[in-house]
Every structure is written in C-alpha cells, then in structure tokens.
Amino acid sequence: MTTHPSDHIDAMLHESRVIPASNAFTAQARVNREAYDAMYRQSIDDPDTFWAGVAGDLEWMAPWTQVLDWQEPHAKWFVGAQTNIAYNALDRNVARGLGNKRAIVWEGEDGEVRTYTYSQLLTEVKKAANALLGLGVQAGDRVTLYLPMIPEAAISMLACARIGAAHSVVFGGFSVSALSDRINDAQSRVLITADGGLRRGNLVPLKANADAAAQNAPGLEHIVVVNRGSSNPPMQEGRDVWWHDVVGAAEGEHDALPVDSEHPLFILYTSGSTGKPKGVLHTTGGYMVGTYLTTRTVFDLRDDDLYWCTADVGWVTGHSYIVYGPLLNGATVLMYEGAPNQPDWGRFWDIVQKHGVTILYTAPTAIRAIMRQGDEYPNRYDLSSLRLLGSVGEPINPEAWMWYYRVIGGERCPVVDTWWQTETGSIMLTTLPGAYPSKPGSAGLPMFGVDAAIMTREGEELGPDDGGLLVIKKPWPSMLRTVYGDDARYQKAYWGEIRGVYFAGDGARRDPDGYYTVMGRVDDVLNVSGHRLGTMEIESALVAHPSVSEAAVVGKPDDVKGECVVAFVTPQGGQTIDPKALRAHVSKEIGALARPDAIIIADALPKTRSGKIMRRFLRQIAAGREIEGDTSTLEDPSVLERLAAAEAL
Numbered sequence: 001m002t003t004h005p006s007d008h009i010d011a012m013l014h015e016s017r018v019i020p021a022s023n024a025f026t027a028q029a030r031v032n033r034e035a036y037d038a039m040y041r042q043s044i045d046d047p048d049t050f051w052a053g054v055a056g057d058l059e060w061m062a063p064w065t066q067v068l069d070w071q072e073p074h075a076k077w078f079v080g081a082q083t084n085i086a087y088n089a090l091d092r093n094v095a096r097g098l099g100n101k102r103a104i105v106w107e108g109e110d111g112e113v114r115t116y117t118y119s120q121l122l123t124e125v126k127k128a129a130n131a132l133l134g135l136g137v138q139a140g141d142r143v144t145l146y147l148p149m150i151p152e153a154a155i156s157m158l159a160c161a162r163i164g165a166a167h168s169v170v171f172g173g174f175s176v177s178a179l180s181d182r183i184n185d186a187q188s189r190v191l192i193t194a195d196g197g198l199r200r201g202n203l204v205p206l207k208a209n210a211d212a213a214a215q216n217a218p219g220l221e222h223i224v225v226v227n228r229g230s231s232n233p234p235m236q237e238g239r240d241v242w243w244h245d246v247v248g249a250a251e252g253e254h255d256a257l258p259v260d261s262e263h264p265l266f267i268l269y270t271s272g273s274t275g276k277p278k279g280v281l282h283t284t285g286g287y288m289v290g291t292y293l294t295t296r297t298v299f300d301l302r303d304d305d306l307y308w309c310t311a312d313v314g315w316v317t318g319h320s321y322i323v324y325g326p327l328l329n330g331a332t333v334l335m336y337e338g339a340p341n342q343p344d345w346g347r348f349w350d351i352v353q354k355h356g357v358t359i360l361y362t363a364p365t366a367i368r369a370i371m372r373q374g375d376e377y378p379n380r381y382d383l384s385s386l387r388l389l390g391s392v393g394e395p396i397n398p399e400a401w402m403w404y405y406r407v408i409g410g411e412r413c414p415v416v417d418t419w420w421q422t423e424t425g426s427i428m429l430t431t432l433p434g435a436y437p438s439k440p441g442s443a444g445l446p447m448f449g450v451d452a453a454i455m456t457r458e459g460e461e462l463g464p465d466d467g468g469l470l471v472i473k474k475p476w477p478s479m480l481r482t483v484y485g486d487d488a489r490y491q492k493a494y495w496g497e498i499r500g501v502y503f504a505g506d507g508a509r510r511d512p513d514g515y516y517t518v519m520g521r522v523d524d525v526l527n528v529s530g531h532r533l534g535t536m537e538i539e540s541a542l543v544a545h546p547s548v549s550e551a552a553v554v555g556k557p558d559d560v561k562g563e564c565v566v567a568f569v570t571p572q573g574g575q576t577i578d579p580k581a582l583r584a585h586v587s588k589e590i591g592a593l594a595r596p597d598a599i600i601i602a603d604a605l606p607k608t609r610s611g612k613i614m615r616r617f618l619r620q621i622a623a624g625r626e627i628e629g630d631t632s633t634l635e636d637p638s639v640l641e642r643l644a645a646a647e648a649l
C-alpha cells in the first residue's frame with residue numbers, strides 16, 4: 001500500500017493562507033469559538049452527556065437505557081430507544097408549526113418548478129408509505145430505488161423509513177448489471193424507478209434499464225414507475241405499477257412506525273479496494289442524531305435559509321445533506337434535476353439568483369469545471385443571497401477554493417471543506433467558520449465526537465506535519481454498523497487494518513494547529529469527479545471482454561475530475577483491442593462514470609516474480625512521470641519502457 005501524491009497535493013502542502021470568516025458572519029455564528037471548544041471537549045470527554053443532549057432535540061417514542069454500547073467493532077447507539085426518522089423530519093416539524101414552510105423546492109432540468117411544504121411532503125410520504133405497504137413491503141424489508149433527481153426520490157426514501165423498510169438507492173448513472181447486482185445483494189422485492197430522468201436534454205432510460213435488470217433479479221416482484229418523462233415505457237402486467245396510480249390512490253393517513261434505534265435505515269453500495277461493492281449499512285437513531293447536528297452546525301443553518309446541495313441522492317451526500325439532515329432541521333431544501341451546463345455553464349448561478357439560495361454545498365469537480373469556463377458566467381448573475389459555501393467529495397485544491405471564495409462567495413461567504421465518507425454517515429472533519437479560520441485545501445478540525453489521528457500502518461500515532469493514515473479512534477453515532485450480509489468484511493476492512501481504530505482508507509496529515517489535510521485514498525479506490533470507483537471493479541469489467549486477457553487500472557491526476565481512469569490492457573491471444581468497444585463495454589458493465597479516459601494496450605504488465613502487478617509503476621507511467629523506485633523485483637523490467645512509449649488511446 002502506497003500513497004500517491006499528485007500535483008494538487010504538492011500545492012496543498014505549500015499552502016499557507018489562513019482566511020477567517022467576516023466579522024459579520026462570526027458575530028452571529030451559531031457556533032463560535034467558545035462554543036466549539038466547549039462542545040468538542042465535552043463530546044470527547046463525556047460523549048454520553050453530549051450525545052444525549054443533542055438527541056434530546058429530537059423525538060423518541062421510547063427512551064434509551066444506554067447512550068452507547070461499544071463491543072468493538074460493533075456499536076449500538078441510544079440502546080433500546082425507539083424512534084422514526086421520517087417522523088422526526090416531517091410530522092415533528094409540522095407539529096412545531098412548520099407545516100406551511102417549504103420543505104422542497106425542486107427545479108427540473110427543463111425549468112419546471114415544483115414546491116412541497118412540510119405538510120404537503122408529509123401527505124405525499126404517508127401516501128407513498130401506504131402504497132408500499134399495499135405492495136407487500138414490510139418492516140425489515142429492503143426496497144431498491146433507481147430514480148432521477150426528482151422529489152419522488154426523497155419521498156420514496158422517507159416512505160421506506162416511515163414503515164421501517166431499508167432503502168437502497170442506486171445512482172441513476174449505474175448500468176443494468178450494477179443495478180441487478182445491488183437488487184440481488186439486498187434481496188429487494190420492490191424497485192422504485194421512473195420512465196427516465198432528464199440529463200442534458202435527453203431522457204436517461206431508467207425504466208428500460210430496470211426491465212433489463214429485472215431479467216437477472218428473480219426475487220423482484222414489483223416495479224413502481226414514476227412518470228417523469230411521459231415516454232410511455234412498456235409496463236409488465238402484474239409486475240409494474242405507476243406511481244401516480246398506487247400513490248395517487250393510497251390513503252393520506254399513516255402513523256410512522258416506531259423502530260428500534262438500531263433498526264436498519266439504508267444500505268448504500270460503495271466501492272472498496274477489493275471485490276464487489278460493499279453494502280454500507282446505516283441504522284436509525286445514531287445516523288439521525290449525527291446528520292441533524294452536523295447540518296445545523298456546519299452550515300450554520302437558520303429558519304430563513306434556502307439550502308442547496310448539488311449532489312445526487314444516489315450518493316451518501318444526497319442521503320445525509322439533501323434529505324435527512326436538512327429536513328430534520330426543518331430547512332427549505334432546493335433540489336435540481338439536471339446537469340450544471342444545461343442550457344449553459346450559468347445554470348447553477350441562474351438557480352441561485354432565481355430562488356435566492358443562501359447556502360450552497362457542491363463538489364470540487366463542479367467548481368473546477370465551472371471555473372474553467374471563466375468568470376463571465378457567475379458574473380452575469382446576482383449571487384448576493386449566498387452566505388455560506390461548502391465543498392465535499394474529494395480534496396479541493398487551493399486554487400479552486402480561492403476561486404469559489406472570491407468569485408462565487410464575493411469574499412463574503414465562508415467556505416466549509418467537509419471530509420467524510422459513505423461509511424461515516426455524516427461530516428467528520430471541517431472548520432466551523434464562526435469558530436476558526438479556514439485554510440484553503442485543508443478540511444480542518446474534527447467535528448463533535450470525532451477523535452481523529454494520523455497513524456502508521458503499525459498503529460503508531462504520528463505528530464504534527466507527518467503524513468500518514470487517517471483513523472478515528474472512537475465510535476461515533478452515524479458510523480456504519482456493518483457491510484450488509486458480510487460482517488467479516490466490515491471487521492476486516494474498517495477495524496482490522498489497524499488494531500482498535502477505524503481505518504478510513506485516506507492519507508492525511510495534521511498541522512500544528514490541529515487542522516487535517518486529507519490527501520486522497522491510499523488503497524485501490526479512485527475518486528473520479530467525486531465518485532468512488534474500485535480499480536478492481538473496472539478491471540473485472542475489462543477482463544470480461546473477450547478481447548482482453550489482463551487489465552490493470554490506475555488513477556491519473558486530472559485538472560477537472562481530480563482523478564481520471566487509465567486502463568492498461570493486454571490482448572487475448574491473437575485478438576485486437578478496440579478502445580471504443582472496450583469503453584462501451586465498461587459503461588454497460590458498471591456505468592459511464594467508470595469508462596476509462598485512456599487505454600494503453602500492452603503486450604505485458606509489470607509484474608513481480610510472484611505475479612503481482614506493480615500498480616505503483618503504472619501510476620507513474622499514466623501520469624507521464626519518470627519511473628521511480630526499485631524495479632529489480634520485476635520479472636521483466638523492460639516492460640516499463642514499452643508501456644511508457646505506448647500511445648494512450
């Protein structure tokens with residue numbers, strides 16, 4: 001296992017700017033320095049009192065007898081308590097007078113706008129809950145969602161939670177086989193999809209993909225179809241039902257089911273360094289408390305904010321910071337269906353101006369893509385409603401941070417760089433701007449209850465400025481509970497790498513002020529445009545193609561995507577490899593997001609005498625760097641020269 005620094009990382013290591021929030025922001029901040037210091041201290045020294053205090057803001061149908069039961073590596077939070085997260089997000093907010101407040105403001109890519117107040121959203125969720133019950137979904141079941149960014153995605157998630165069924169959302173960009181694998185792994189009997197979703201003016205054929213996936217998902221009994229695109233897909237009698245029929249006809253009354261605090265809330269599949277994607281399992285109580293607190297404090301959320309997170313609900317950011325965290329806080333959430341460059345690169349700023357967005361949470365890849373188009377797009381719009389900006393998903397290079405701060409935030413809005421993972425459930429590292437100044441390129445300080453450290457592989461804790469592995473030393477409420485159906489993998493991948501601590505899989509360093517700079521994955525996981533991809537998954541897809549004998553996939557630093565996919569492939573005896581066909585094949589196997597940016601065809605791969613592919617050298621070749629390191633362990637070192645000379649296709 002090696003760290004692979006990129007130019008971005010070098011730039012970060014030399015970054016020394018310190019940018020405090022404005023006096024105006026600091027003066028009214030929800031969490032100022034004193035509060036942060038006191039809260040952080042208590043969250044570490046006396047976590048039970050701290051978390052019980054936060055949980056007390058929410059409603060529980062039965063109290064806990066113990067805040068935390070930790071039998072490493074298994075945690076139970078709010079032991080014995082009963083609650084329902086959909087109840088807390090909706091009924092509770094309606095009961096405290098927010099019924100007429102807007103919960104979701106949705107804008108379609110085609111410009112259509114739909115708004116749901118908290119009361120309206122509650123009614124829709126109750127109807128959807130009744131519709132799911134009508135299809136035979138029971139508490140404890142899993143329901144797979146394969147939806148575009150439409151309000152029905154949030155409604156479906158909340159409806160599942162309301163009846164105690166776990167949702168498994170599959171990103172709409174995933175392929176047919178990725179979808180059927182996930183349906184089968186979760187043993188879902190019901191799939192909720194749409195005829196399609198609008199992306200760059202086209203309708204992504206979700207229902208057609210769902211039909212094809214159903215061919216390989218024998219346990220699937222029903223497909224519920226939202227009519228988004230009026231495209232009239234074929235409906236299979238007895239299996240397929242329209243959302244507007246079943247939800248439309250359902251009763252508008254439903255009492256949320258009280259579930260145990262540790263009742264499964266959702267599964268979300270994510271890539272690891274080995275094998276097939278892991279079904280990260282989150283449960284109810286701790287996740288609810290973690291997303292509630294972080295949304296409130298990190299985004300300094302107020303009653304009159306219009307909060308916009310540009311993620312897709314298919315990723316964890318969409319789960320925690322479009323749906324659960326903001327709605328638990330009674331916020332008004334903006335949801336946008338389409339691409340950032342539709343009809344042009346001004347779309348985000350048009351939305352900010354039109355709706356008066358006050359908080360914007362987006363990814364470095366989007367910032368860099370927009371930055372490339374020049375300042376004229378943002379400069380055409382009035383962005384003065386914005387008061388806080390956030391970044392998530394990958395390291396943000398200081399240049400992009402500064403552009404975001406200056407051009408989008410007008411040097412008025414603090415920028416929160418938030419580090420976390422599908423597994424952590426909620427934000428783990430970020431600098432609360434009312435408390436401490438930001439350092440561009442560094443996520444910064446730990447959130448409440450996060451006992452982070454930098455360690456060596458052997459578990460030795462490192463001091464300031466030493467680069468090493470990012471670990472978390474204590475359990476936290478929103479942590480994953482297991483890998484669905486594979487607890488051994490959970491134990492090994494997260495708590496077995498370094499004894500007694502949670503291993504994040506990221507390389508990082510901490511400066512003398514305690515700020516963490518996360519440098520990127522130290523395993524074979526790529527981060528392409530903020531999307532996690534396992535090199536193994538792409539390699540298996542490549543070798544499944546008849547023309548390919550062997551494949552090795554590595555990441556290469558990319559100015560916009562952060563990292564891009566480079567595939568080294570050797571042909572199957574006598575075959576020619578057609579790069580176009582191979583890319584199409586990977587799209588079909590995994591999804592367009594995994595398509596290699598460059599394909600290098602080789603007669604052999606650099607292997608040790610024992611047959612292990614040395615990806616370290618491939619990374620150097622992909623990046624066009626000189627070969628560094630000991631090549632003497634290679635079976636045939638001359639392979640490297642031939643690869644370096646080969647043309648990328």
Ligand code: WTA
Nearest residue numbers: 392393394395417418419420421422518521
């Ligand atoms: C990376 C997304 C640096 C990291 C919420 C992590 C980041 C992986 C940051 C998780 C950040 C996320 N700075 N790196 N602010 N945020 N990452 O599961 O490598 O899709 O391990 O969760 O993204 O990706 P995931």
